[in-house]
Amino acid sequence: METLPPAESAVVQRIASDLKGRPGPLLEVLHAIQAALGYVPPGAVPVVAEVLNLSRAEVHGVVTFYHYFRHSRPGAHTVSVCQAEACQSMGAEALTAHARRRLGIDFHQTSADGRFSLEPIYCLGNCACSPAVMIDGRLYGRVTPERFDALVADRVPSP
Amino acid sequence: MTALVYVPVDAGALSLGAGEVALAIAAEAARRRAAVKVLRNGSRGAYWLEPLVEVLTPLGRLAYGPVTAADVAGLFEADFLNGGSHALSLGPTGEIPWLKGQQRLTFERVGVIEPTSVADYVTHGGYQGLTRALSMEPAAIVQAITTSGLRGRGGAAFPTGIKWKTVLDQPAGQQKYVTCNADEGDSGTFSDRMLMEGDPLTLIEGMTIAGIAVGATQGYIYLRAEYPHALRALRTAIAAAHQARYLGSDVAGSGKRFDLEVRVGAGAYICGEETSMLESLEGRRGEVRVRPPLPAIKGLFGQPTIVNNVVTLASVPWILQHGADAYANFGMGKSRGTLPIQLAGNIRRAGLVERAFGLTLRELLYDYGGGSATGRPIRAVQVGGPLGAYIPPSQFDTAVDYEALAGNIKHGGLVEKAFGITLRQLINDFGGGTATGKPLRAVQVGGPL
Ligand SMILES: Cc1cc2nc3c(=O)[nH]c(=O)nc-3n(C[C@H](O)[C@H](O)[C@H](O)COP(=O)(O)O)c2cc1C
Numbered sequence: 177m178e179t180l181p182p183a184e185s186a187v188v189q190r191i192a193s194d195l196k197g198r199p200g201p202l203l204e205v206l207h208a209i210q211a212a213l214g215y216v217p218p219g220a221v222p223v224v225a226e227v228l229n230l231s232r233a234e235v236h237g238v239v240t241f242y243h244y245f246r247h248s249r250p251g252a253h254t255v256s257v258c259q260a261e262a263c264q265s266m267g268a269e270a271l272t273a274h275a276r277r278r279l280g281i282d283f284h285q286t287s288a289d290g291r292f293s294l295e296p297i298y299c300l301g302n303c304a305c306s307p308a309v310m311i312d313g314r315l316y317g318r319v320t321p322e323r324f325d326a327l328v329a330d331r332v333p334s335p
Numbered sequence: 336m337t338a339l340v341y342v343p344v345d346a347g348a349l350s351l352g353a354g355e356v357a358l359a360i361a362a363e364a365a366r367r368r369a370a371v372k373v374l375r376n377g378s379r380g381a382y383w384l385e386p387l388v389e390v391l392t393p394l395g396r397l398a399y400g401p402v403t404a405a406d407v408a409g410l411f412e413a414d415f416l417n418g419g420s421h422a423l424s425l426g427p428t429g430e431i432p433w434l435k436g437q438q439r440l441t442f443e444r445v446g447v448i449e450p451t452s453v454a455d456y457v458t459h460g461g462y463q464g465l466t467r468a469l470s471m472e473p474a475a476i477v478q479a480i481t482t483s484g485l486r487g488r489g490g491a492a493f494p495t496g497i498k499w500k501t502v503l504d505q506p507a508g509q510q511k512y513v514t515c516n517a518d519e520g521d522s523g524t525f526s527d528r529m530l531m532e533g534d535p536l537t538l539i540e541g542m543t544i545a546g547i548a549v550g551a552t553q554g555y556i557y558l559r560a561e562y563p564h565a566l567r568a569l570r571t572a573i574a575a576a577h578q579a580r581y582l583g584s585d586v587a588g589s590g591k592r593f594d595l596e597v598r599v600g601a602g603a604y605i606c607g608e609e610t611s612m613l614e615s616l617e618g619r620r621g622e623v624r625v626r627p628p629l630p631a632i633k634g635l636f637g638q639p640t641i642v643n644n645v646v647t648l649a650s651v652p653w654i655l656q657h658g659a660d661a662y663a664n665f666g667m668g669k670s671r672g673t674l675p676i677q678l679a680g681n682i683r684r685a686g687l688v689e690r691a692f693g694l695t696l697r698e699l700l701y702d703y704g705g706g707s708a709t710g711r712p713i714r715a716v717q718v719g720g721p722l723g724a725y726i727p728p729s730q731f732d733t734a735v736d737y738e739a740l741a742g743n744i745k746h747g748g749l750v751e752k753a754f755g756i757t758l759r760q761l762i763n764d765f766g767g768g769t770a771t772g773k774p775l776r777a778v779q780v781g782g783p784l
């Protein structure tokens with residue numbers, strides 16, 4: 177298992193120590209790590225295990241069970257396109273194909289310039305405004321390919 | 336005099352540009368030196384009219400929609416601050432036919448009030464249910480829930496009062512918990528999200544009443560990670576309720592304690608199942624527990640625990656405030672009260688319809704929904720999320736209640752999906768991808784597909 181750079185290790189250590197006293201703290205700790213670092217580095221597992229007094233296998237098992245936790249550093253912007261039924265009935269498939277082309281990446285990939293990551297997501301609760309997209313926690317509805325391009329262009333610095 | 340303008344903060348409305356509209360109204364007001372206060376409400380649930388802007392006038396709240404930022408200058412030009420007529424005028428909000436015919440009990444304040452304002456909440460009847468509950472014996476509160484006929488809105492339709500009684504009957508003096516299942520994982524469902532964003536204090540009050548009823552001092556809301564807007568609304572509302580002493584060590588001056596915390600899930604559909612939700616709340620992999628024991632006997636951290644859906648718990652304050660019989664007077668057969676039904680997908684007027692049980696699918700799909708968005712005949716309706724049933728047109732006159740649809744209304748979501756496609760395509764569509772990997776039930780439909 178790769179070891180963490182000291183700065184990240186310190187962050188993980190501090191988060192785990194701060195939340196240690198809470199009931200059933202592991203998920204809370206992982207959320208806080210992802211909020212601070214953008215992902216849950218594999219090297220965080222032994223640090224968390226030690227502070228929370230759990231086995232590494234247990235921590236690893238939880239990190240891998242939940243799709244929300246990322247194992248590698250994401251791009252500057254995370255674009256999630258809803259793949260669930262209501263959005264499918266309103267053209268999510270075509271929108272997804274468009275997103276792949278526009279960003280030049282597939283699901284779970286990050287663009288070479290590090291700007292965008294593309295992720296599938298299964299229902300954003302915006303099924304009355306399908307198809308839905310979330311970018312960095314902001315929600316967009318009735319997203320056409322044109323609107324998608326505009327949302328992406330807003331996040332590319334002008335030359 | 337300062338004009339009051341409402342622009343929703345609901346995530347769905349924001350997804351259609353409500354944030355930009357609010358900014359544009361503030362900017363245009365400043366430019367014209369008009370005294371305007373922009374208030375942020377939840378959504379009324381008529382998503383085809385979002386962003387729906389309202390202005391408070393002597394005639395009540397007047398609606399305009401759907402408004403884009405580009406329409407704002409024109410609205411000022413038309414003197415919308417005084418109810419001036421404009422191409423987007425919809426008249427008094429309450430008179431919009433789609434809203435007028437609804438029976439909003441659980442959602443009575445959603446879209447009306449400022450979501451995290453305790454003062455606004457109390458002005459609109461909030462905390463009257465809790466006040467009533469605090470004057471009753473715990474067993475009487477549980478009895479009221481039983482008498483109301485309330486059944487779980489999260490899927491299994493189990494009588495809520497019976498569940499609460501089991502927790503109440505566990506010996507006192509031990510830690511008990513109230514947990515709220517806000518995982519809302521099924522596509523086509525968004526009532527939990529709308530309520531948590533638009534009137535979170537109703538959920539908080541419902542959980543507090545549950546705690547008082549069964550002797551639980553700690554509550555947890557298990558919220559899916561896909562709902563960051565609901566998370567903010569809940570956390571702000573919980574802090575406000577604490578501040579106003581409706582939560583904490585002395586709930587509304589009763590000397591009773593109830594604390595509440597939101598825990599966020601992490602993208603596992605299975606965690607909507609109640610025992611895996613409890614595992615997840617404990618910080619473990621969300622694997623389903625074997626039953627028995629029931630969560631009501633050995634639930635969170637091995638202690639007696641209520642697990643209820645958001646809408647179930649949010650229906651509790653109304654029942655306590657207005658009485659169990661008043662609630663039971665709505666509905667039919669063994670399905671009492673109202674159900675917030677969500678119309679989604681390929682439908683012209685998508686949104687949230689709260690009505691007493693007993694209306695037909697046809698009313699929902701055509702009178703409210705306006706038929707398919709594409710204008711083609713509706714060939715099948717998926718009722719109750721990915722594990723629910725497909726209903727063909729021959730059954731569209733079926734009344735919506737738990738028995739008629741054999742438990743398949745689950746969470747009340749309706750996805751008009753299968754317009755004009757064949758059953759084979761339908762199976763292929765879903766066959767690869769149900770979240771639980773269970774075999775598809777689309778074949779149940781039969782009939783004219
Ligand atoms: C696979 C699966 C997913 C479920 N997802 C949810 C959900 O997202 N929200 C919910 O309230 N109940 C869900 N349930 C039902 C819960 O197990 C449980 O019955 C419910 O939370 C109890 O609350 P209620 O009695 O108020 O409905 C799900 C059940 C299963 C089997």
Ligand code: SF4
Pocket residue numbers: 603604605606770771772
């Ligand atoms: S299919 Fe497996 S991974 Fe997906 S939700 Fe169900 S249990 Fe979890």
Ligand code: FES
Pocket residue numbers: 258259260261262263264298299300301302303306307308522523524
């Ligand atoms: S199915 Fe896409 S938001 Fe619900």
